Amino acid sequence: MQALLRCLLSLAFCSTATTVATKQHKLLLISFDGFRYDYANEEPMFPAFQYLNANGVRAKYLQGAFPTLTSPSHMSIATGLYTESHNVVHNCHYNMSVGHQGSDFLSTLPVNYWWDTGVEPIWIAAVNQGLKSGAYMFPGSYATINGVSATKKVLQKQFMPYSQRSWQNRISTVVGWLKDEDMDFVALYFEEPDTLSHELGPDSKRVRYDVKSWVSNTIMHLLKKVEDAGLTDDLNIIFLSDHGHIPINTTVGSDDAVSLSKHINIDDIDFQFCYGPIGLIEPKPGKLVSVYQALKGQSNVQVYYKEEMPERWHLKGSDRIPSIIVVGEPGYYVFWKFPGYHPTRGDHGFDNELVNMRAFYYSIGPSFKKNYVVDGFESVHIYPLMCHLLGIQPAPNNGSLDLLLNTLVSDTDVPSVAVYLAVLIIACIAIYFVYCRRRKGARKKYKGV
Incomplete structure (x- = not known):
């Protein structure tokens, strides 16, 4: 007995x-550029974040890729690859062999060669396996990868200041794709609070209150539109950001600003590109050691030979990274020549282990647990999770599905007949x-x- x-x-x-439930649903990925990890839980907590906390999964933080720039960070989310593997190493396209670089982030979005590096972002993986995907402004999604594009894609070619109507129009478009055109996956991008964090600083009242209000209202509007479309029970949504922000030390004058030209001669350089806290330097043949040693003497920066960069940055394997990289200490820009004024009051691109470089993460929908909190994790783990949710085979990647399986509703949550x-x-x-x-x-x- x-x-x-x-x-x-x-x-x-x-x-x-039993294993995690395998029923597939539609998936919507939404990025709010530069929304720092701590904004959502600050008091007063806005309604959207209260709702997501109670009805979904929250990560304590999301650690993005290095450099913590918009394009590399978003491609790591979309591919599950570290920067050296997907090779979108910068916001601006450049070619070291001819000394050319693109001027800014927006102008690089339609430059196909910068994005078509042989890897397979989630919207391409979906199409290659018989699903329909859409992308609205999500960095990299306008490109054609190995001859394949997202089923539908929208690219904004110039900066547009925030307006409630324009953000709601984006939501109407993507919800329409999901409902009326039966899209399986859609990636949607919003450029705030990044632009205002640059302009005013990440700790300004307008960023810490007004922009959070915009984001909260947008999330609540989206959830209402999803409900009105009858998609609530068949749509998983992941909300995240790509990186955080830190204040720039604007008290530094010309004598103390990081100006590489004060230490090295342009005639010794084949290629230089200084952008935010990152300086990329390729010396002329025979000048590598002397240029490196001259730069090492400058304060408020870390200077590395390419092969000396920390392994945790996962950057040294890229053929787009030159022989020397200069990274500013927290709060310091890297200029070729300081212009005499500070162009922004807040920025990113710094070491991805800095607390204020952390991004945020929420997920909600029929496949996710409610009122569930997970520890911080690297953004490369999101790609295999998305593939699992869509029921498609992931391309080779640096992430692990095991890390986030515990955020999903399993068969044990609904006892079976057995x-x-x-x-x-x-x-x-x-x-x-x-x-x-x-x-x-x-x-x-x-x-x-």
Whole structure:
């Protein structure tokens, strides 16, 4: 009898120890550029973040790729690859062999060669495996990769200041794709609070309150549109950002600003590109050591030979990175020549282990647990999760699905018929066993009278 009970208990355990639910749903990926990890949980907490906390999964933080620039960070999210592997190493396209570089982030978005590096972002993986994908302004999504594009894509070619109507129009477009055109996956991008964080600084009142209000209102509007479209039970949504922001030290004058030209001669350089806190330097042949040693003497920066860069940056394997890289200390820009003024009050691109470079992450939908918190994790783990949610085979990547499986609803959260039957059988046998023992005891007592 005891052996039988143990066997049935084992059966019940095996019935409950099932894998994560495999039913596929549509997926919407939404990025708010530069939304720092700590904004969402600051008091007063805005309604959208209260709702997401109660009804979805929250990560304590998301660690983006290095450099913590918009394009590299978004490509690591979309491919599950570190920067050296997807090779989109910068916001601006450049060619070291001819000394050319693009002027800014927006002008680089339609430059196909910069993005078509042989890797497979999630919107391409979806199309290659028979699904339909859409992308609205998400960095890299306008490119054609190995001859394949997203099913639908929208690119904004110039900066557009925030307006509630324009953001709501984006939402209407992507919800329409999901409902009316039966898209399986859509990636959507919003450029705030990044632009205002650059202009005003990440700790300014307008960024810490007004922009959070914009983001909160946008999330709540989106969830209402999803509900109105009848998609709530068939749509998983991931909200995230690419990086954080830190204030720039604008008190530094010309004497103390990081100006590489004060230490090295342009005639010794084949290629230089200084952008935010990152300086890329390729010396002329025979000048590598002298240029490196001259730069090492400058304060408020870290200077590395390419092969000396920290392994955790996962950057040295890229053929787009020159022989020397200069990285500013927190709060310091890297200029070729300081212009005499500070162009921004906040920035990113710094070491991705800095706390204020951390991004935020929420997920909500039929596949995700509610009121669930996970520790911080690297952004490369999102790609295999998205592939799992869509039921497609991931391309080779640096992420691990195992890291985020515990955020998903599993079969154990809804007991199966087998579990109920096993419990019922165990209960019946237990009752019968107790009855037999009592009856046997009663017979012994009767014989003893």
